[in-house]
Amino acid sequence: MKKLFTSAKVGAYTLKHRVVLAPMTRVRTLQPGDIPSPMMADFYGQRASDGGLEIIEAASISVQARSYLGAASIYHDDQHEGWKAIADAVHAKGGRAFLQLIHGGRQSHVDVTGGAHPVAPSVVPFDGVALTKDGFVPASPHRALEIGEIAEIVEDFRRAAERARKAGFDGVELHAANGYLVDQFIQDGTNRRTDAYGGPIGNRVRFLRESLEALISVFGADRVGVRISPSGEWGGISDSNPQATFSHVAKVLDSYGIAYLHVIEPRVKGDDTLHEGHPAVAAAYLRPHFSGPIIAAGGFGRDSAIAIVESGDADLVAFGRHFSSNPDLPFRLQHDLPLTPYVRSAFWGGTEENYSDFPTYEAPQASHRIAEEADDVADTKAA
Numbered sequence: 001m002k003k004l005f006t007s008a009k010v011g012a013y014t015l016k017h018r019v020v021l022a023p024m025t026r027v028r029t030l031q032p033g034d035i036p037s038p039m040m041a042d043f044y045g046q047r048a049s050d051g052g053l054e055i056i057e058a059a060s061i062s063v064q065a066r067s068y069l070g071a072a073s074i075y076h077d078d079q080h081e082g083w084k085a086i087a088d089a090v091h092a093k094g095g096r097a098f099l100q101l102i103h104g105g106r107q108s109h110v111d112v113t114g115g116a117h118p119v120a121p122s123v124v125p126f127d128g129v130a131l132t133k134d135g136f137v138p139a140s141p142h143r144a145l146e147i148g149e150i151a152e153i154v155e156d157f158r159r160a161a162e163r164a165r166k167a168g169f170d171g172v173e174l175h176a177a178n179g180y181l182v183d184q185f186i187q188d189g190t191n192r193r194t195d196a197y198g199g200p201i202g203n204r205v206r207f208l209r210e211s212l213e214a215l216i217s218v219f220g221a222d223r224v225g226v227r228i229s230p231s232g233e234w235g236g237i238s239d240s241n242p243q244a245t246f247s248h249v250a251k252v253l254d255s256y257g258i259a260y261l262h263v264i265e266p267r268v269k270g271d272d273t274l275h276e277g278h279p280a281v282a283a284a285y286l287r288p289h290f291s292g293p294i295i296a297a298g299g300f301g302r303d304s305a306i307a308i309v310e311s312g313d314a315d316l317v318a319f320g321r322h323f324s325s326n327p328d329l330p331f332r333l334q335h336d337l338p339l340t341p342y343v344r345s346a347f348w349g350g351t352e353e354n355y356s357d358f359p360t361y362e363a364p365q366a367s368h369r370i371a372e373e374a375d376d377v378a379d380t381k382a383a
């Protein structure tokens with residue numbers, strides 16, 4: 001039996017396999033109010049498996065934290081039932097669900113922040129985008145956070161974790177990847193501060209530490225994961241020495257005894273493969289610095305996922321795009337069954353179509369069998 005399909009201990013939980021659903025913002029909340037919709041609960045319920053882990057799409061922790069109109073958020077009471085329905089749908093099939101928590105920082109627009117300028121550690125030219133009623137548009141100019149405002153954001157993280165716990169999630173994942181606010185503090189291309197949150201790496205991880213500690217105060221370290229994207233290019237982010245920076249980050253995270261470290265390989269940029277054919281490198285160089293479970297993500301298929309877990313560079317593998325169109329992905333991978341291709345045009349918003357209407361492998365086979373039987377009957381009649 002390949003290790004990918006065997007059990008693994010991840011923080012407080014013992015999983016039955018190591019194929020994880022990667023977080024994917026699919027822009028399908030109900031508006032106004034970013035209310036988690038019934039089709040979202042269907043989507044996550046369909047992808048749940050006994051003893052499997054799902055990381056639920058990024059949920060913004062405040063109005064200021066939003067980046068994409070229609071994306072998820074978790075900061076007001078009216079969202080509770082929708083989130084609970086998602087956690088319940090995963091639990092009904094024996095799965096575990098961690099909710100990813102995000103502050104978008106400078107990847108935002110005044111139309112989604114309630115009119116306020118997006119915030120960042122420092123003001124650095126940025127030509128990225130946000131999603132508004134007019135579609136993907138250039139992000140609004142951002143401003144640097146006052147030092148006194150940082151504690152308020154940390155408190156927003158804590159409150160969001162509290163809401164996630166009440167909704168029934170098994171844990172939370174801190175989104176410290178893809179050039180969003182936590183990542184903007186970590187990397188020196190976006191952090192030019194001269195106070196306690198900028199300069200040497202020990203200072204640049206202060207916001208990461210404080211946000212993480214806020215989540216741990218609610219869930220305990222063994223129910224909190226962190227996602228990073230060393231050398232990732234989404235969000236116009238950069239660092240002068242990514243390997244040193246993220247090795248330090250991994251060591252810092254290791255000291256907390258968190259449930260897992262989730263690493264996006266740099267061959268992927270956000271929702272797309274940038275460097276086709278590149279091997280997985282980040283998990284390998286971080287492995288010596290982090291003693292807990294590592295979830296590798298970004299551009300994996302069946303063979304490469306099996307290989308990285310066998311090698312020990314990662315303990316689990318998260319799949320995004322393939323999971324979007326294969327609700328029974330763990331089963332298909334285990335039995336080496338063909339995969340349904342994903343539909344990019346349905347990624348960033350839409351209806352149930354090409355979202356929660358993908359059949360399992362067994363379903364089309366079953367209907368195919370029925371069709372064949374019907375043909376047989378027809379043949380018999382004709383004869």
Ligand SMILES: Cc1cc2nc3c(=O)[nH]c(=O)nc-3n(C[C@H](O)[C@H](O)[C@H](O)COP(=O)(O)O)c2cc1C
Pocket residue numbers: 022023024025026057058100175177178227264268270271272297298299300318319320321322347348
């Ligand atoms: C439509 C879409 C939305 C995504 N949203 C998120 C997100 O909310 N949080 C996050 O950390 N990554 C997000 N990602 C990145 C995925 O989690 C994953 O890292 C990426 O798809 C690469 O993995 P894959 O090659 O298995 O698809 C998104 C990807 C896609 C395709």
